[in-house]
Amino acid sequence: MNPKIEKLAKDIEKTKAKIAEQQARLRDLEKQKTELENTDFVAVARSYQLTPQELAEFLKTRQMASAQEPLPQEQEEVHED
Secondary structure, eight states: OOHHHHHHHHHHHHHHHHHHHHHHHHHHHEEEEHHHHHHHHHHHHHHHHOOOHHHHHHHHHHHHHHHSSHHHHHHHHHOOO
16 A cells, blocks of 8 residues: 555544544533532522422422513513504
């Protein structure tokens, strides 16, 4: 085989290995970030001294309220009338 082709094939394999390594690193970093975010959420919830049931009810209430609020664009249209 042509030596240039062999060299390119080796470079391709090395690059693929580096990409796989970086993808694994990225997954690990994303996992660490998610764990830290979850820890922060738990700390905030605990600071309000809510039971898990109370927290779930609070979040459901907020979600329903957010769904009923008009979007900012819709609010502007209401003010223009």
